[in-house]
Amino acid sequence: MSAEGAVTLVEDDRDWNPSTKAGWFAMADAPPRSRPKSVRSEALAAMASRDRLVYDHARATWHANIGPIRTPGVDALFETLEELAGANRQDGEKVKPAVVLDALPGLGKTTAALAFGQAFHRAQIELYGPKVPATGDHWQRIPVVYLGLTSNTTMRSLNAMLCRFYGLPGADRGTADWLASRAAECVANCKTRLVIVDDVHFLDVNRRDGREVANHFKWLANTFPVTFFFVGVGLRARGLLDEGLSGADAAFSQTARRWSVASLDPFEIATKSGRATWRQLLLGIVREVVLANAYRGMIVRDLSDYLFARSSGHFASLMSLVARGCYRAVKTGAEVLSVELLDAVRIDQAAESARVHLHAALSAGLLPADTDRPRQEGAA
Numbered sequence: 510m511s512a513e514g515a516v517t518l519v520e521d522d523r524d525w526n527p528s529t530k531a532g533w534f535a536m537a538d539a540p541p542r543s544r545p546k547s548v549r550s551e552a553l554a555a556m557a558s559r560d561r562l563v564y565d566h567a568r569a570t571w572h573a574n575i576g577p578i579r580t581p582g583v584d585a586l587f588e589t590l591e592e593l594a595g596a597n598r599q600d601g602e603k604v605k606p607a608v609v610l611d612a613l614p615g616l617g618k619t620t621a622a623l624a625f626g627q628a629f630h631r632a633q634i635e636l637y638g639p640k641v642p643a644t645g646d647h648w649q650r651i652p653v654v655y656l657g658l659t660s661n662t663t664m665r666s667l668n669a670m671l672c673r674f675y676g677l678p679g680a681d682r683g684t685a686d687w688l689a690s691r692a693a694e695c696v697a698n699c700k701t702r703l704v705i706v707d708d709v710h711f712l713d714v715n716r717r718d719g720r721e722v723a724n725h726f727k728w729l730a731n732t733f734p735v736t737f738f739f740v741g742v743g744l745r746a747r748g749l750l751d752e753g754l755s756g757a758d759a760a761f762s763q764t765a766r767r768w769s770v771a772s773l774d775p776f777e778i779a780t781k782s783g784r785a786t787w788r789q790l791l792l793g794i795v796r797e798v799v800l801a802n803a804y805r806g807m808i809v810r811d812l813s814d815y816l817f818a819r820s821s822g823h824f825a826s827l828m829s830l831v832a833r834g835c836y837r838a839v840k841t842g843a844e845v846l847s848v849e850l851l852d853a854v855r856i857d858q859a860a861e862s863a864r865v866h867l868h869a870a871l872s873a874g875l876l877p878a879d880t881d882r883p884r885q886e887g888a889a
């Protein structure tokens with residue numbers, strides 16, 4: 510293939526903050542990135558130096574943003590969320606259940622939550638339009654709110670966060686109650702239907718602050734047709750899910766009964782279905798890698814075990830290894846992924862530590878990574 514059309518510079522920095530209305534809308538309305546065209550090595554060598562710079566820049570951005578890839582875990586989560594958010598149309602006085610995504614760090618919780626939120630946002634606006642007719646089209650429809658909690662989130666800071674999301678002026682002033690009433694007004698007028706609360710593990714239900722925040726969520730869910738989607742690490746272990754464990758008051762304990770709990774697991778290769786999922790994931794990545802010397806079988810056949818050992822089945826580690834590996838392959842001119850090249854790429858410490866053990870297990874044949882390995886794969 511010629512290099513023609515592969516080298517248009519697009520300044521496509523997407524440094525939005527989804528915890529604000531402006532950032533959320535920018536993200537939700539953004540068109541998908543387009544994949545840089547594949548160029549074979551002869552055409553790459555013939556490129557003018559500026560064209561080459563532009564092309565390599567586009568590839569680095571592309572490789573850093575592969576996905577979201579729909580894995581069976583993500584599909585199951587979407588199904589639960591769709592069902593719940595769709596069915597949560599109860600009248601004001603009725604209880605509305607919430608969904609919780611409780612999983613280990615780096616397994617794609619935030620990515621999946623944002624992807625679902627984005628799809629939900631688009632569907633609601635397509636169905637009902639961008640304005641809220643009941644308010645004389647005065648209010649904008651804001652179907653989804655996304656909040657990332659921080660340590661020491663209090664009732665007041667939570668309400669300020671909500672006000673800030675809606676872009677209300679003076680979100681940093683006023684009492685917790687006043688901020689709450691302004692936030693509630695926005696939830697009602699903007700017809701917000703889904704509130705995603707990320708990093709819920711920062712809530713400490715053994716403290717009054719934490720319980721107040723949890724009760725406020727419950728009040729919002731009961732007062733408005735809002736589905737809460739809580740995302741965090743070790744929520745059950747922290748007593749955020751099970752009543753009793755938390756030692757919380759009766760009002761908070763009620764919350765536990767209304768939560769459906771979903772999880773995302775690390776990838777594994779010890780079972781047949783685990784290996785099939787791992788292979789599917791790698792095939793998803795193969796399609797997105799843009800390297801001039803990529804060849805059929807480069808990833809799924811030749812790097813499957815290696816990538817598993819390096820990432821210990823964690824999405825975050827795998828994707829940063831692939832992105833950095835591709836960057837290195839471009840920079841060194843190798844234009845291909847190999848064990849040798851990837852060995853020089855360092856990723857997060859947790860994955861690096863687990864790598865030693867997994868490599869040993871794979872070499873000793875203790876993990877049947879290649880039992881179901883197919884003979885063919887799609888072109889890389």
Ligand SMILES: Nc1ncnc2c1ncn2[C@@H]1O[C@H](COP(=O)(O)OP(=O)(O)OP(=O)(O)O)[C@@H](O)[C@H]1O
Pocket residue numbers: 575576577578579580583613614615616617618619620621742824825826828829
């Ligand atoms: N479905 C996916 N497709 C492609 N890449 C993904 C996917 N999910 C996660 N990743 C990669 O893993 C990285 C970490 O994902 P994410 O931040 O969603 O994990 P998390 O579970 O929220 O982590 P934490 O517990 O640290 O908040 C992402 O930046 C992305 O590179």
Ligand SMILES: [Mg+2]
Pocket residue numbers: 618619620707
């Ligand atoms: Mg996260």
